[in-house]
Amino acid sequence: MTTAFKNHGHDHGHCIEQALDWAAAKSTRRGVRLTPIRRRVFELVWQSHRPVGAYDILEILKGEKRNAQPPTVYRALDFLIELGLIHRIESLNAYIGCSDPQLAHPSQFLICRDCGIAAEISDKRIDGAIAALAEETGFVTGKRTLEVEGQCPNCRGGANHAR
Ligand SMILES: [Zn+2]
Numbered sequence: 001m002t003t004a005f006k007n008h009g010h011d012h013g014h015c016i017e018q019a020l021d022w023a024a025a026k027s028t029r030r031g032v033r034l035t036p037i038r039r040r041v042f043e044l045v046w047q048s049h050r051p052v053g054a055y056d057i058l059e060i061l062k063g064e065k066r067n068a069q070p071p072t073v074y075r076a077l078d079f080l081i082e083l084g085l086i087h088r089i090e091s092l093n094a095y096i097g098c099s100d101p102q103l104a105h106p107s108q109f110l111i112c113r114d115c116g117i118a119a120e121i122s123d124k125r126i127d128g129a130i131a132a133l134a135e136e137t138g139f140v141t142g143k144r145t146l147e148v149e150g151q152c153p154n155c156r157g158g159a160n161h162a163r
């Protein structure tokens, strides 16, 4: 078993710091600006390993008196997706921070129905199977993200049961 699902008691501050480093590096490399609002939206997407909805982000920003409107949030989210820093989880209509934004990659998400945590997997075997299937059927693939619902190891109980 891999460590795709972090223990509930892990140091999440470290995850956020690392993500902010990635965001800064990627913006610099692409020559785009990580404005304060983009940075704050990115931080809010990274507040946990649970996908977060645009309106949840908007509510928090309003609480911070940032005078944010829905288009502001959607534009920031689009920017972050475009840079490969976050992904959209279609089945939940929500967003999650990319666990490894250095390189473009196919994603599969394992989403826990109990705690809501989504783990990002980038398994080349799965993507290879999709590519082979596409070739067999003459289908040209677009977005190849897979979303799988179920129960994570933390919620199944066992050694690292702590919440
Ligand atoms: Zn974390």
Ligand SMILES: [Zn+2]
Binding pocket: 087, 097, 098, 099, 100, 101, 105, 107, 120
């Ligand atoms: Zn990713």
Ligand SMILES: [Zn+2]
Binding pocket: 112, 113, 114, 115, 116, 117, 151, 152, 153, 154, 155, 156
């Ligand atoms: Zn869970």
